[in-house]
Amino acid sequence: MDPQKNQGTGASIVARDITKIYGTGPDAFHALGPIDLDIKPGEFVSLIGPSGCGKSTTMLLVSGLEPISQGHVEIDGKPLTKPISEIGIVFQDHLLLDFRTAIQNVMLQQEIRKLDKADMRSRADALFEQLDLVGAEDKYPWQLSGGMRQRVSIARALVHDPSMLIMDEPFGALDAISRTQIRHDLEMLWLAKRKTVLFITHSIEEAVGLSDRVLVMSKSPGRIVEEISIDLPRPRPAHLGEYPEFAVYAKKIYTIFEKLGVYNF
Amino acid sequence: MKLRATVRKAWEPALWFLGLLLIWEAAVRIFAIPGFILPAPSVFMLRIVQSAPQLAYHGMITTKLIIYGFVAGAVPGVALGYLIARYSICKQLLYPIVVFIQGLPKITLAPLMLVWFGFADFPKILLTGLITFFPVMVDSVAGFQSIDPRKYYLSKSTGASWLQTFLKIELPSAAPQIFSGLRISIVVAVTVVIVVEWLNSKTGLGYLVLRSMDGKDTSMIFATLVVGSLIGVFLSGLVQAIERALVPQGRH
Structure with missing residues (x-):
């Protein structure tokens, strides 16, 4: 390919x-x-x-x-x-806002850009599915593992469909194992x-x-x-x-x- | 198990407090301490019941002043804290003045306020605001300064306006530190208002204390202090409740 x-x-x-x-x-x-x-x-x-x-x-x-x-x-x-x-950006340390839950961190894009809420929520849900984050929506960053935080951060960078x-x-x-998995998920x-x-x-x-x-x-x-x-x-x-x-x-x-x-x- | 633990947590301090009052009561009776020096708890508790309408009237006036003064200090405290933390020009211009005023024993400005503004509420609110301002400002500066600078890259990349950045990123990021300043300030505000009421009032708990002192009515002083302390406990509980509602628990 x-x-x-x-x-x-x-x-x-x-x-x-x-x-x-x-x-x-x-x-x-x-x-x-x-x-x-x-x-x-x-x-x-x-x-x-x-x-x-x-x-x-x-x-x-x-x-x-x-x-x-x-x-x-x-x-x-x-x-x-x-x-x-x-644009979407992802930094080495996730830079999630610790006063927002995982889904609220992703929906920050919708709030600031004033995009349609229902539409963006369904996009966010799809990304959570693809990034193996289902069930983490209402958790705060400190309740998530390093790998999951970085996945939320990737979802936040992609939810508004940047070019x-x-x-x-x-x-x-x-860690090396999470890294290999998340590398594959990003590629997909x-x-x-x-x-x-x-x-x-x-x-x-x-x-x-x-x-x-x-x-x-x-x-x-x-x-x-x-x-x-x-x-x-x-x-x-x-x-x-x-x-x-x-x-x-x-x-x-x-x-x-x-x-x-x-x-x- | 959990329920029992909660009940114990609430009752143990209450019992301990009650025990102290009993010792106090016993000591006053055993050593026959005169009431105008140290009234027994039963005496000033009864006094609270007897003078309830009067205490409630003056207590409400004091509470109102505390809240106005607290807001008058807290809002500019957060605003100035933000400006000093974010803009170096503000830091250069304002910080020397702030440090100077901070060093000033501000309660001594009370007579000056009296001369300038008379006996109305305004000088009391102003002085309370001036004193509650500092803890809030100092903690706000720390809070706004501790924001990871890369969060501004994030905010720029979303195209956020100044107001959106402030409301959605900066203010909530700094909230835990701002609230630690607010928790200190609300308690300070109670003291300041009562002290200022000594100086220039015909109303409020401070006035009541002073009038009771003139009348050698020690049990009324104690009754007033109990009411003042209840107001302080209530208001600082209110600030903590607002914090719990706004700031997710478990941060940091």
Whole structure:
């Protein structure tokens, strides 16, 4: 199954020479860039790299959540000037509001965007079904496991049917078993909806396991050093080692990391 | 089992309290302590019953002032706490003034209030507001400052307006700290109103205490204090009930 064949409803992201410099004068810190991005509608793209390479900054710049120091971004051909709201975001720690139940956290999107309540509730219920959250609706975040919290957070990012999903190390705080399961659940959701996903990770397995394309980044300042297209059938299995190509892709990324000095064995 | 535990939880402190009153009663009788120094509980309890209409009348006036003063302090306390926590310009401009006023023994402003505003309710409410303001403001600053900055990314990504962000994210996030300030302030407000009533009143529990003192009517002082303390217990219970209704239990 070739993902390119299945044109989705996702947004396209084009970035040219985007750069982020925090602060000014001698204290200025060059965090990112310049980098270019060309992400097709409905594409699943991972950014992988060592800590401090500007992965999260990239995500904040292309979504308009942080101002760009230089360069420009176009979403669906339109220049980005303010935070886009046709978007869902998932952070490493769920960022659920602890005074709201799971379903109320998801319905925050409906309340703020003033969308139809019954319609959104049925969408939320469907997502809870798909994400194995049935029965957790009226629980508060502190009553849920880490994996379930992150699932609620994914439901919140998708319930309003955004054209773009950005995820900043969403499975970073989970144990290995939950991580494999939630990776699969995310892939199935993505296969059904084909939203554009920008996925930030430290994990080679996650990057190869989920993406159409992996962008490998170096640090200080953050740059994209390599682009690897992942041509593996979907849905991909729990044990990626089933594919001999997986080892080849993983090896490629390890080799780049070694060259960058990320690993020092 | 659970019912028994609940009953015990309610009755044990009540019995203990009753026991203390009995010891007090016995001590006054055994050592023949004069009533104008320390009246027996039975005496001032009877006094509460006898003077019930009078105590209720003045008690209501005091309660009204406490609530007005509390609101007059709490609302600006939350608002200013929000501004100081969120905008560094407000912090720079307001914080020095706030620290200065906080250091001031504010109850000593009472005579000044009297000179400026006379004997009406306004100076009493103003002074009570000024004093209840600080605990609420300090805890509000802490509450609004402790919001995870990435929650603002979340709110921006939903396209939330300023008001939506405030009502749906910031205010409920800071609520536990704000309520800890409110719980302190409501108790402080009771004291402040009674003290201010000493100074410039013809009504209220503070006035009643002062008048009883002039008449060497110690049992009436005690009766008034019991009513004052009941008002304090009731109002702080009310604040806690509102907190339980608004803030989900088990947070943090």
